[in-house]
Amino acid sequence: MKFSSKKLFPVFLALCISLFFVVASAEPVRVTALKGPTAMGMIQMMENPGEREFSIVAAVDAVGPALIKGEADIAAVPANLASVLYNNTDGALQVLAINTLGVLYIVDSGDSVHSVADLKGKTIYASGKGATPEYALNYILSENGLDPEKDVTIEWKSEHAECLASLMAGEGIAMLPQPFVTTAQMKAENIRVALDLTEEWDKLQSGKENASALLTGVAVVRRAFAEEHPNAVASFLDDYKASVAFVNGDVAAAAELVGKFDIVPAPVAAKAIPACNITFIEGDEMEAKLSGYLSVLFSQNPKAVGGKLPAEDFYYKR
Numbered sequence: 001m002k003f004s005s006k007k008l009f010p011v012f013l014a015l016c017i018s019l020f021f022v023v024a025s026a027e028p029v030r031v032t033a034l035k036g037p038t039a040m041g042m043i044q045m046m047e048n049p050g051e052r053e054f055s056i057v058a059a060v061d062a063v064g065p066a067l068i069k070g071e072a073d074i075a076a077v078p079a080n081l082a083s084v085l086y087n088n089t090d091g092a093l094q095v096l097a098i099n100t101l102g103v104l105y106i107v108d109s110g111d112s113v114h115s116v117a118d119l120k121g122k123t124i125y126a127s128g129k130g131a132t133p134e135y136a137l138n139y140i141l142s143e144n145g146l147d148p149e150k151d152v153t154i155e156w157k158s159e160h161a162e163c164l165a166s167l168m169a170g171e172g173i174a175m176l177p178q179p180f181v182t183t184a185q186m187k188a189e190n191i192r193v194a195l196d197l198t199e200e201w202d203k204l205q206s207g208k209e210n211a212s213a214l215l216t217g218v219a220v221v222r223r224a225f226a227e228e229h230p231n232a233v234a235s236f237l238d239d240y241k242a243s244v245a246f247v248n249g250d251v252a253a254a255a256e257l258v259g260k261f262d263i264v265p266a267p268v269a270a271k272a273i274p275a276c277n278i279t280f281i282e283g284d285e286m287e288a289k290l291s292g293y294l295s296v297l298f299s300q301n302p303k304a305v306g307g308k309l310p311a312e313d314f315y316y317k318r
Helices: 005-025 043-047 060-068 079-088 132-143 160-168 180-187 197-205 223-228 230-249 251-260 266-275 283-300
Strands: 029-034 052-057 074-078 093-101 104-108 123-127 153-157 173-177 192-196 215-222 278-281
Touching (some): 052 060, 160 180, 173 180, 215 223, 278 283
Parallel strands (some): 029 052, 123 153
Antiparallel strands (some): 104 173
């Protein structure tokens, strides 16, 4: 049987058009991260995005709606917010991995604080009332025998920058996250880290059978997206793990990329990254650490985790 090129051409053209629309309709994986340590761990992927589209936002308020509306597929969010969103959406989200451990520090401009007990009678400037900073501070104070309402004075500010301004003015001490701690130290040599709240949390958990950890951020995924695109999620996790290893293993190169993507200036990033506790923890270890952390928050205020602790299906396992 002979085939005419004239007859084959329309078939070939139709195949090309079909292939074009298949490729054109393949949308990139949309990833959103908060400006700060949670975005720093993703920078190698941002530099080589492949079939992913990254956006960095300054306000956490923008992340939840984007996930709920299906405008983002994967996002880095505060650890307790992941639980809140899960409960508020009837389980429409799953947590993929822990990406940041604790980044909170007590800093002062003197030499009066060397232990949690030394905080008694002090004024602490802090930001994050009703969120992780408040719950973490209250837990560490109370477990060390201090009443957060009677033994210390906590002045809550709307932004970390306000706390930094009070600290720079020599007014009391402050609870600051990275990279604000590094920014403060680069502006004034007399500012020192008095307490690492992650270390203080670990001391309280030492010896416990199911020890939790002070957490800052996690990566979450829309459940529908994970079910429809398991290979894309697996690829994301593999690349994310590699990116975190790069950030922690080559701080100088990572800092340049952090500056390039306008997360924080490169000089700040170079000093802050080692103290940002950027990590990648998935699977059973993720569940153990995160569930313990959420249990601590739940015991203080159930609203902090969305009214109830998330069920087993909250934790994505591959």
